[in-house]
Amino acid sequence: MTRVLIADDHAVVRDGLKHILERAGKFDVVGEAADGSQVLKLVRDCAPQVLLLDLSMPGRSGLELIRLLRDEQPALRILVLTMHAEQQYIVRAFQAGAAGYLTKESAATELVSAITQVATGGTYVSQAIAGKLATSLQEHQDEA
Template sequence: MIKVPLADDHTLVRDGLRHILQKASGFDVAGEACDSATTIALIRSTDAHVLVLDLSMPGRNGIELIRQIRDEQPGLRILVLTMHAEQQYAVRAFKAGASGYLTKESASAELVDAVTKIASGGVYVSLAMAERFARNLQEPADALPHQRLSDREFDVFRRIVGGQSITEIANELCVSVKTISTHKTRILEKMQMPHENGLVRYAIHHKLFDDENDI
């Protein structure tokens, strides 16, 4: 029996995931969490095999959360289930220690296969994401400006491009406005942009978030 805790801040999503896994044979939904703090508490108290993890929950940045989970529970495999279809998020998630990456739009069709493969020690990525990786191999090796950003800075960058204010970002990430302002300053410096309008143009030009309604 594969024990699978679920971590997502939307009750309906967790209900849907639980239904899919319970309908299939060989799975036990071993608890649920709705933010980063309850996720950490859950994995500390549950002997599980594969954690299904949303990247965009209240609290810690999703990539940072993956690293903490891997440090505390190195034997626990992590399947990222997210609305972020961009390659940059997938690359960062795998580097942080995830074993699979699945977008929510394809979850119902692929969730069981993904969890099964990851539980057996494999790595899972959807066909669409694999094609993105393959296309990226043809790009120049030199790092683009956005690739110099830390995981937290990249997350703030996405939110700024999506039209969120500094205050809104601070509230969602549970940090101070001053902290987000500092991140914004560093982002502009690293990407050599004079103001945030340049960030929006850059994101559009490089099609960084073209799979979302952020820009």
């Protein structure tokens, strides 16, 4: 079982994510955080393998948390799950040390696949995000 910590400031989102992960049968939700300061404490106390992290929460920003946790807990795999689909967020999250990036529009099956891939050392981006990044790179190439 993969140990997962869910970090999102909306209780209904946390409940839904927990339900999806428990139904999948291969994840153990070891904690839930509603703000940035809780994330740091729970990562230390619960020792998750994967942190499912929203970028927009009270307290510390998601990007700041990724940077802090990369230094403090290098084995922790971080999968961003957010409403932000803009390229600058995606790039910043990966530069900070995230292992994957999904938007909240993703299907439950994609979430399960993404956590599984990230937990086993892989990197994950949805097809929609990969398309955005590829288009952006092509646009930069055309400008050069």
